[in-house]
Amino acid sequence: MAGVRISNLRKQYKIGAQTIHALKDTNLLIPEGSFTTIVGKSGCGKTTLLRLLCGLEEPSGGEIEFTFMNTGNRIGKKPVGIVFQESRLMPWLTVKENMAFPLFKMKNKREIDEIVEKYLHIMGLEKFKNAYPSQISGGMAQRTAVGRTLCYNPEIILMDEPFAALDYFTRKNLQEEMVKLFLSQGKTIIFVTHNVEEAVYLGEKIIVFSEGQVIMEHCVPLSYPRQSNNLDFVNIKEEILDVITGSQTKKLHT
Numbered sequence: 583m584a585g586v587r588i589s590n591l592r593k594q595y596k597i598g599a600q601t602i603h604a605l606k607d608t609n610l611l612i613p614e615g616s617f618t619t620i621v622g623k624s625g626c627g628k629t630t631l632l633r634l635l636c637g638l639e640e641p642s643g644g645e646i647e648f649t650f651m652n653t654g655n656r657i658g659k660k661p662v663g664i665v666f667q668e669s670r671l672m673p674w675l676t677v678k679e680n681m682a683f684p685l686f687k688m689k690n691k692r693e694i695d696e697i698v699e700k701y702l703h704i705m706g707l708e709k710f711k712n713a714y715p716s717q718i719s720g721g722m723a724q725r726t727a728v729g730r731t732l733c734y735n736p737e738i739i740l741m742d743e744p745f746a747a748l749d750y751f752t753r754k755n756l757q758e759e760m761v762k763l764f765l766s767q768g769k770t771i772i773f774v775t776h777n778v779e780e781a782v783y784l785g786e787k788i789i790v791f792s793e794g795q796v797i798m799e800h801c802v803p804l805s806y807p808r809q810s811n812n813l814d815f816v817n818i819k820e821e822i823l824d825v826i827t828g829s830q831t832k833k834l835h836t
């Protein structure tokens with residue numbers, strides 16, 4: 583298992599003569615095997631953080647350090663997989679072939695088959711394994727994308743608003759699946775969302791970003807599965823909404 587230590591992380595972009603400070607001196611500790619949700623208004627730097635974590639962008643300053651329980655020979659390999667808002671499946675491959683894609687370097691076909699069948703089962707996609715992306719629903723496509731990442735078996739799963747484009751019921755269903763997956767697989771999950779209810783439903787810890795900075799870290803003292811109509815749930819949600827909308831500007835470490 584792996585976690586992440588982020589120290590004084592900065593990212594600047596240039597647009598013409600303008601400098602955009604997408605991330606300003608961010609410090610975070612993401613423990614191994616934890617579920618962290620990140621919320622904040624549009625443009626506050628959430629996606630930038632994920633892009634830096636998975637190596638799609640280079641930081642302008644600061645450090646990202648992956649912390650391993652068992653250092654062994656893993657140093658040098660980024661232990662992350664990412665799920666985007668869109669499933670990004672290959673349309674010419676079936677559900678099963680899409681999920682098997684990250685395993686293309688493996689030689690043993692039977693081993694590949696075992697891994698893919700396992701995650702087809704976990705994601706409830708066995709009946710659709712031979713379907714093409716154009717033949718499945720948006721929820722199934724996202725489940726295929728999550729399954730593909732699980733086949734790759736990263737230590738840390740980054741999720742960038744993976745359920746944002748889905749309808750309410752599919753989204754609720756996939757949120758429940760995520761909790762089950764977290765409890766059964768013990769992966770480190772970093773999940774970006776606009777939706778505060780989703781953040782409280784999923785996260786052991788919620789991190790609130792504003793203008794490229796962490797303005798709140800809140801541990802959620804509720805066990806899984808959570809009920810969104812529970813009073814404590816509602817109170818946490820309200821508190822976080824207040825911080826995002828600026829009714830409170832405080833830095834909490836609970």
Ligand SMILES: Nc1ncnc2c1ncn2[C@@H]1O[C@H](COP(=O)(O)OP(=O)(O)OP(=O)(O)O)[C@@H](O)[C@H]1O
Nearest residue numbers: 595596597602604623624625626627628629630631
């Ligand atoms: N490639 C880029 N070039 C220039 N500016 C960028 C680039 N990528 C992001 N930015 C800027 O960095 C800031 C943070 O963007 P980012 O995408 O991380 O925000 P976000 O919180 O994920 O927003 P959203 O919730 O809308 O996806 C924004 O001001 C954005 O315009």
